[in-house]
Amino acid sequence: MIKVVFPDHLMPNTEGVRETEVDCDSYRSLVRELEKRWPGIEDVLAKTAVAINGQIYQDAWLETIEPSSEVFFMHRIEGG
Amino acid sequence: MSKLHVTTSVNGQPEEVLCEPHQSLLDVLRDELGLTGTKEGCSTGDCGACSVTLDGRLVCSCLVLAAEAEGKEVGTIEGVANPDGLHVLQQKFLEHAALQCGICTPGFIVAAKVLLERDPNPDETTIRYWLAGNLCRCTGYDKIIRAVQDAATELAHEA
Amino acid sequence: MAEAHDLKVIGTRPVRPDGVEKVTGRANFGADLYLPGMIHGKVLRSPYAHARIKSVDVSGALAMEGVLAAVSRSDFPEETDDLGQNVIARDKVLYHGHAVAAVAASTPLLAEQALDAIKVDYDVLEPVLSIDQAIADGATLVNEQMHTNGDASQPASNIAAITKFERGDAEKGFAEADVVVEGEFRVPMAHQGYIEPHACTATINEEGKITVWCSTQGHFDVRTQTAAILGTSISKIKVIASEIGGGFGGKLSVYLEPLAVKLSELSNRPVRMVMNREEVFRATGPTSATWCKAKVGAKKDGTITAATAWLSYEAGAFPGAPVGPGCMSVLAPYDLENFSIEGLDVLVNKPKVAAYRAPGAPQAMHAMECVIDDLARELGMDPIDLRLKNAADEGTQAPYGPKFPAIGLKACLEAAKAHPNYTAPVPEGCGRGVACGFWFNIGMQSSAEVLIREDGTVIINEGSPDIGGSRASMCLMAAETLGIPYDRINAHVADTESTGYCNMTGGSRTTFATGMAVVQACEDIIAQCKERAAMTWDIDADQVDWDDGQAVPKPGVNADVDPLSLADIAKTWGRTGGPILGRASVNAQGAGAGFSVNWTDLAVDRETGKVDVKAYTAIQDAGRAIHPAYVEGQMQGGAAQGLGWALNEEYIYDDNGVMENAGFLDYRVPVASDLPMIDTQIVEVPNPTHPYGVRGVGETPITAPLAATSNAVRDALGFRVSELPMSPPRLLEAIDSQEG
Ligand code: FES
Ligand code: FES
Numbered sequence: 001m002i003k004v005v006f007p008d009h010l011m012p013n014t015e016g017v018r019e020t021e022v023d024c025d026s027y028r029s030l031v032r033e034l035e036k037r038w039p040g041i042e043d044v045l046a047k048t049a050v051a052i053n054g055q056i057y058q059d060a061w062l063e064t065i066e067p068s069s070e071v072f073f074m075h076r077i078e079g080g
Numbered sequence: 081m082s083k084l085h086v087t088t089s090v091n092g093q094p095e096e097v098l099c100e101p102h103q104s105l106l107d108v109l110r111d112e113l114g115l116t117g118t119k120e121g122c123s124t125g126d127c128g129a130c131s132v133t134l135d136g137r138l139v140c141s142c143l144v145l146a147a148e149a150e151g152k153e154v155g156t157i158e159g160v161a162n163p164d165g166l167h168v169l170q171q172k173f174l175e176h177a178a179l180q181c182g183i184c185t186p187g188f189i190v191a192a193k194v195l196l197e198r199d200p201n202p203d204e205t206t207i208r209y210w211l212a213g214n215l216c217r218c219t220g221y222d223k224i225i226r227a228v229q230d231a232a233t234e235l236a237h238e239a
Numbered sequence: 240m241a242e243a244h245d246l247k248v249i250g251t252r253p254v255r256p257d258g259v260e261k262v263t264g265r266a267n268f269g270a271d272l273y274l275p276g277m278i279h280g281k282v283l284r285s286p287y288a289h290a291r292i293k294s295v296d297v298s299g300a301l302a303m304e305g306v307l308a309a310v311s312r313s314d315f316p317e318e319t320d321d322l323g324q325n326v327i328a329r330d331k332v333l334y335h336g337h338a339v340a341a342v343a344a345s346t347p348l349l350a351e352q353a354l355d356a357i358k359v360d361y362d363v364l365e366p367v368l369s370i371d372q373a374i375a376d377g378a379t380l381v382n383e384q385m386h387t388n389g390d391a392s393q394p395a396s397n398i399a400a401i402t403k404f405e406r407g408d409a410e411k412g413f414a415e416a417d418v419v420v421e422g423e424f425r426v427p428m429a430h431q432g433y434i435e436p437h438a439c440t441a442t443i444n445e446e447g448k449i450t451v452w453c454s455t456q457g458h459f460d461v462r463t464q465t466a467a468i469l470g471t472s473i474s475k476i477k478v479i480a481s482e483i484g485g486g487f488g489g490k491l492s493v494y495l496e497p498l499a500v501k502l503s504e505l506s507n508r509p510v511r512m513v514m515n516r517e518e519v520f521r522a523t524g525p526t527s528a529t530w531c532k533a534k535v536g537a538k539k540d541g542t543i544t545a546a547t548a549w550l551s552y553e554a555g556a557f558p559g560a561p562v563g564p565g566c567m568s569v570l571a572p573y574d575l576e577n578f579s580i581e582g583l584d585v586l587v588n589k590p591k592v593a594a595y596r597a598p599g600a601p602q603a604m605h606a607m608e609c610v611i612d613d614l615a616r617e618l619g620m621d622p623i624d625l626r627l628k629n630a631a632d633e634g635t636q637a638p639y640g641p642k643f644p645a646i647g648l649k650a651c652l653e654a655a656k657a658h659p660n661y662t663a664p665v666p667e668g669c670g671r672g673v674a675c676g677f678w679f680n681i682g683m684q685s686s687a688e689v690l691i692r693e694d695g696t697v698i699i700n701e702g703s704p705d706i707g708g709s710r711a712s713m714c715l716m717a718a719e720t721l722g723i724p725y726d727r728i729n730a731h732v733a734d735t736e737s738t739g740y741c742n743m744t745g746g747s748r749t750t751f752a753t754g755m756a757v758v759q760a761c762e763d764i765i766a767q768c769k770e771r772a773a774m775t776w777d778i779d780a781d782q783v784d785w786d787d788g789q790a791v792p793k794p795g796v797n798a799d800v801d802p803l804s805l806a807d808i809a810k811t812w813g814r815t816g817g818p819i820l821g822r823a824s825v826n827a828q829g830a831g832a833g834f835s836v837n838w839t840d841l842a843v844d845r846e847t848g849k850v851d852v853k854a855y856t857a858i859q860d861a862g863r864a865i866h867p868a869y870v871e872g873q874m875q876g877g878a879a880q881g882l883g884w885a886l887n888e889e890y891i892y893d894d895n896g897v898m899e900n901a902g903f904l905d906y907r908v909p910v911a912s913d914l915p916m917i918d919t920q921i922v923e924v925p926n927p928t929h930p931y932g933v934r935g936v937g938e939t940p941i942t943a944p945l946a947a948t949s950n951a952v953r954d955a956l957g958f959r960v961s962e963l964p965m966s967p968p969r970l971l972e973a974i975d976s977q978e979g
Contacts, residue, residue: 005640008403012388051641055928057828058683072640075402075563077679079746080431080488080594080938102348116271117264119484121434122516126903129434157264170262174254177868180707180876182261183268183435183484205912212912215903217432217485218707219872220879221911 002069004030010048010073013041027052027060030071049076088149090115091159099146106130106141108149109156117157117186121215128214131187132156138194140213157186160193168238169193169231178227180218187214192228200239201232240925240932241719243863248718249931252868253725255711257482266482269438269454270513277440278307280502280512281350282495283340283357284522285332288366288588288896289381292328292339292359299356300342306353308505310498311340316470321557323468325591326497332361333381333556334590335897336521338494343502343510366588366896370530370551373397373585381556381586399558400584402566404638412545412577416536420613424606425962426945427889428528428553431595432880432908435484436519441499442509449476449503451496456486456704457743461493462735468497476500479734480704487880488594489524491743520901524593525890527552527560531606533569541620541628544577546570550603551583555591560584561599564679567639568942569603572626572648572675572834574635588896594745596877597678597938601884601945605963608674608946612953622673622950623661623836627652647860647924648675648834654922655836660856669840669853670955676835676859676943680935681746682827686739687756689717689764689821695806697721699730699760702741703753707876707937708869712750713757715865716931720761722788723805730757739824747935750865751926752827758930759823764805771815772803829928830935835859837878837943843955848971850886850952856918857943862926862934870936875917877940883909884941885948887964 001021006014014020015038024030027050035042050060051072057063058076065071083098090113097112106123109115109132121127123142130141133155134148160167169189172178179185188211195202195210202210207228208221216224243250260266297309312327319329328337340357344350365379372378380395387398413419439453449471455461458478466473483490495512503510514523532549548569552560562582570578615622630652631637633645655661655673665671690698699713710730718725741753769783772790776783782796789802812819840854857874864870887907891899900906925932945963952970953959960973 007640008405009388009400054637054642054644055829056641056679058681059826060828070641074640075567077564077567077681077746078561078594078598079678079681079748079935080486080491080596080598100348110271111273114273115264116267119268119435120270120513121436121484122903124516124902124904127434127516161263166259166262170259173262174258177252177255177708177866177872179258179261180869180872181433181435181483181485182257182266183433183482185261186264189262204916208911208914212910215434215908215910217434217487217880217908218876220875220877220909220917221914222875222917223868223872225911225916 002065002067002071004071006073007075010044013044014038024065026065027063030065045073047076048073050074084147086146086150088152088154090154091156097146101147103146104142105144105146105149108146109141115156115158119183119186128191129184129187131190131214133190133194138191157190160189167193168234172227172231176223176227176230178219178223184214184216188216188224196232196235200236240927240930243923246719248715248725249865250867252866253711255708256714256729257705257710268435268482268484272440272452272481274440274442274509277509277511278343278345278506279347279350280341280343280499280510281347281354282338282498283354285328285335285337285339287332287361287363288335289364290332290361291330291364292332293362294360295340296358297340299358300353303353303356305345305349307343307508308502309340309342309357310501310505314501315468319468322464322492325557326468326494334588336518336590338522341498341502343506367397368587368892368896370553370585373587381588385586397586398583399554399586402563402582404566404580407577409545409547409577409579413536416544417539418614418617419534419536420610420617421534422606422610422613422961423532424609426529426602426605427963428525428589429884429888430520430525430906431487431489433485433487433489436514436516437490437494437523438513439496439499440509440511441496441503443500443503447475449500450479451476451500452479452481453496454481454483454490456483456490456706456745458704458735459702459741460491460743461496464493465496465500469500477734477736480732483704483706486706487596488598488745491594491745492524494523516903517901520906521898522590524591526595526598527554527592527602529602531603533606533610535610535614537614537618539618541618541625543573543575543629546575546578548580548603548607551585552599553587553589554584555587555589557591558584558586560592561594563599565599565603568600568677569607570638571677572631573629574631575638578638596880596941600678600942601881604676604942605945605949609949612672612950623652623656626675643832645924645927646832646834647922650922650924651834651836651858651860654858654920655838658856658858658920660854660918661838666840666853669842670951670953671838671840672947672950672954673836673838674943674946674950676837676939678747678833678938678942680751680830680833681748682752682830683742683748684826685741685753685756686824687753687760687822688738689760691764691805691809691819693809695804695809697728699728699757700733700738701730701753701757702733702738703744703749704732706744707873708866709749711869712754712865716754716758717761720758721764721805722785747833747937748830751830751929751933751935752825754933755827755929756823756825759825760821763821763823764819767819767821768805768808771808771812774815775803775811776800831862831926831928833860833934833936833939835939835943837947839947839951841951841955843952843970845974848967848974850965852882852915854915857940858920858922859936859939860922860924860934861936862929863923863932864921865931865933867921870921871919873936874919874940878917878944879909879914881941881944882914882948885945885963885965887966889964
């Protein structure tokens with residue numbers, strides 16, 4: 001099981017859920033599972049950055065996720 | 081409005097241009113003579129990017145009317161390097177990484193050259209005040225000041 | 240990752256490849272292009288900060304001799320996003336200086352005069368000019384359609400979004416604290432202040448093929464944005480990035496390019512548009528003015544038990560203030576169990592804010608780092624010791640969620656404590672102020688092609704406009720990877736049709752991400768060279784090593800041959816398969832956060848209110864400095880911008896929303912005589928995701944100076960001034976009211 005945490009601004013898309021657990025082994029399977037729970041969230045996540053065990057990805061599409069990882073969705077950072 | 085006929089010398093070359101009475105020396109250098117090394121940052125005399133010399137005196141070319149260059153010697157960044165290569169200041173700006181974006185660089189080099197001609201051994205404060213009319217937003221001035229100091233030292237050795 | 244002691248060229252300070260062009264005036268910046276038949280465009284700007292446009296009539300301008308085209312909103316697709324509405328106003332003008340129409344004429348002066356012949360009928364509305372006004376009950380609405388967080392069940396509001404971050408229980412944390420300090424701070428709207436104004440030239444041919452030359456941080460973005468605003472396809476547009484005279488985040492969005500293209504289309508001439516300095520101030524993106532509250536509680540030993548922050552940011556006329564990153568950075572240097580952060584994105588009738596170096600972080604961190612400084616004072620602790628006690632480290636859960644990988648904050652703090660400028664006593668009559676800085680840094684997409692000439696010299700093609708010496712960094716990384724001398728390599732910023740897609744130069748990503756692409760493209764070259772050598776020697780490619788710029792047989796391989804250099808391989812490439820070119824593209828992840836510690840010693844003249852900055856020191860973790868002089872330059876430049884913002888720079892508005900100081904005379908950026916030398920120390924805690932350990936370095940430098948300066952003024956005066964800039968009149972007023 002991996003722990004998934006949503007920031008405040010995504011909670012309207014998760015019926016107010018901040019933290020959940022998902023059984024998955026890749027970012028793609030994680031997103032599929034979340035989309036099953038909360039239809040429409042995939043599009044929102046496509047515009048969101050994510051940190052997997054501390055490593056920040058603007059786009060994590062190809063990443064695998066080890067068991068007992070922590071996944072944090074977060075605002076995408078831009079820059080000057 | 082009829083155009084004015086201006087005879088001047090730019091970097092030692094005689095030039096004749098037709099210009100509008102309102103046109104600045106900066107506009108004429110850039111638009112009529114194609115000398116775009118002199119930059120425009122403000123056109124109000126506040127940034128120094130347009131620094132050139134007029135009869136050896138440092139001026140903001142955006143504040144000088146082209147007609148005022150009649151019969152005078154104009155010096156621009158394009159005239160700073162000599163036939164054997166870069167001027168010491170140019171070399172030192174490169175070695176000290178005294179430019180980041182480089183838009184301010186021509187103005188600084190022209191201004192610093194006039195300084196070193198007048199005062200071959202300026203201290204840090206003198207350099208800072210002399211260059212206070214040239215804005216640089218990238219470097220924080222540190223490396224520019226060091227480049228000028230180093231150029232002064234090298235010129236003193238050469239002399 | 241290569242260890243520092245193995246590196247031969249990385250970490251040296253060679254002359255940049257584009258240097259000679261830039262010290263001789265040869266380099267072409269945005270306004271330096273001349274095309275035959277070129278004419279000049281100018282923009283008509285709104286004289287009101289807030290008004291409804293009833294009609295725009297450009298016919299008067301078009302009737303003038305020498306005027307070749309004029310455009311207004313009706314020339315652009317009606318369906319458009321915020322950026323499109325910023326480039327040309329639709330129903331309403333939303334700030335003083337908002338573009339309403341544009342003309343192109345044979346001379347710049349004529350174009351200027353033609354603007355007077357355009358008739359615009361306005362219904363003037365009341366402007367909203369501050370956060371206080373915008374969030375007050377019954378405030379005038381900047382955008383009647385705007386609902387907070389898109390929640391249409393609530394009434395329309397000037398608050399575009401509210402963001403929250405929370406962990407633990409802040410109230411409980413404060414209850415456990417021995418000391419609680421708090422403060423309220425205002426930071427003014429400030430401009431990036433790049434010395435080169437926005438400039439572009441556009442032309443369009445009979446097939447509708449558009450070419451744009453412009454000064455930009457991202458020519459691929461110019462292509463995307465221009466196509467969207469014009470309602471055309473990106474395949475019709477080629478963008479050539481000129482040299483760029485500074486950006487700092489301000490040259491990421493288009494302002495002129497779509498107008499220039501449209502004017503070119505209508506006039507059938509190349510059209511050049513160059514802003515003047517006043518337009519740059521009034522109508523391009525400054526950064527947010529902010530109103531922030533911060534509070535921290537700690538135990539007697541300095542352990543912070545709780546922190547809260549309320550951060551409100553002016554977005555200008557369209558939503559999108561950098562308050563998200565403000566919330567995420569405000570507590571980033573600290574390891575905390577209990578905190579809550581709230582951020583507001585607030586619309587006002589001022590220009591749409593743009594990114595400015597670590598967008599959003601300096602303002603929020605100013606508030607928190609001032610309060611942390613007050614906490615150190617209350618506790619009687621050294622400000623660096625207090626920070627060390629609470630500093631985030633590898634494994635700390637960042638306030639914005641994830642756990643930090645290896646970071647260099649503690650290394651910077653320890654370096655600061657040991658630095659001679661810190662161990663030296665504060666000079667007589669001066670105050671000293673310390674602050675931490677932080678920026679996330681980003682990766683994103685980059686491409687690089689490495690071309691080999693017949694003589695074995697190397698050309699790098701990439702798509703990141705070089706604002707501060709990045710070509711030199713690319714050449715250094717390529718030289719290191721290929722094992723050849725730096726001076727055999729040149730780097731070229733190619734146009735949108737000559738290199739693979741590349742995101743902008745911004746977010747401190749260029750040396751990290753484009754650098755990664757360059758390193759990988761060089762590795763591609765090496766792999767091919769090994770194959771060519773193997774072919775030449777009749778052995779297998781896996782029996783070949785690349786050593787010091789040459790193909791050699793692996794130890795133990797029985798081949799009596801001379802090593803083959805790039806030049807040797809190039810000489811005979813005709814018989815081994817033809818020319819060699821390498822390529823790589825990345826969507827780089829794991830940019831690696833950058834931390835810093837800054838301090839300054841300064842004196843305040845109590846008679847005049849003038850601050851004299853005596854010394855400034857910046858220490859920053861660069862991961863690994865590829866060209867240390869340009870890393871130092873970033874640190875020094877960021878410090879200077881931060882000092883300017885802290886001490887002098889601000890947008891001053893009158894009651895009608897007109898900026899009163901739209902020029903460098905009155906918007907005073909630091910000049911050489913305002914500043915001391917800026918001492919730097921680069922700390923290197925390598926970023927494991929980059930082949931040479933690079934972290935971005937461009938933005939972190941501006942995140943600490945505001946608070947360091949505030950804290951030094953606090954130390955010098957004995958009381959805190961909570962509103963920036965601490966300009967002479969403001970300090971004098973503060974001193975008088977303290978003494979009076
Ligand atoms: S352009 Fe002349 S001083 Fe700025
Ligand atoms: S190097 Fe960019 S303004 Fe000086």
